[in-house]
Amino acid sequence: MVRRVRSARRAPPPTNESAVNESGFDEDRVRRGVREILVGIGEDPDRDGLRDTPARVARAYGELFAGLRQEPAEVLETTFELDHNELVLVTDIEVASMCEHHLLPFTGVAHVGYIPGDQGRVTGLSKLARLVEVYARRPQIQERLTTQVADALVDSLKPGGVIVVVDCEHLCMSMRGVHKPGARTVTSAVRGMLRRPATRAEAMSLIQHGAGGR
């Protein structure tokens, strides 16, 4: 389980949260930066195959980091009243994010579940996947992605409990550095009544084996 620890005296560590409303996307600047990288690695950025690469990468980065300009709370604005005080769980939501240490992808799945609160408000199932998407499309570390999704659900839905499990492979660990392809990183964030051992165990069992066993 990952906990965010904040000291009262120290300023909170910078997170990608603060970037949301302050930064626009400067495609031209990214393009110039990518051209510099190409020169830096000893390539000729003007050769035929690379001429359009800076512009392509800039457009791709616009997409990969679009979450910096999206408000997670807006994703969860649509809620419904429903008398359902039991677990709602969406498993195997594909995740593709960029590790902020190396700007290399990490990919895998997220499992997101919550128990509606006393007010009985639920959100659309697709919104759970959209929420993952907003936080994944930022420079990330997996622990923060996991806690951000859980905390956004707590803030917006005031649920009885939340569980988020993310299971990914990091390219920075497989195609470079320690070279361990296949190593998986699993992170979880659990809030409210889903911290109770029996409830948590039930949710983890559904995540691992599905309702009918897989």
Ligand SMILES: Nc1nc2c(ncn2[C@@H]2O[C@H](COP(=O)(O)OP(=O)(O)OP(=O)(O)O)[C@@H](O)[C@H]2O)c(=O)[nH]1
């Ligand atoms: N906790 C955490 N670490 C991550 C994540 N993504 C990458 N890392 C790690 O970030 C660390 C950065 O370590 P550094 O020593 O500064 O960088 P490095 O020399 O490139 O490290 P190596 O990957 O070990 O070669 C590495 O251990 C990565 O595995 C993540 O999502 N969460």
Ligand SMILES: [Zn+2]
């Ligand atoms: Zn990395």
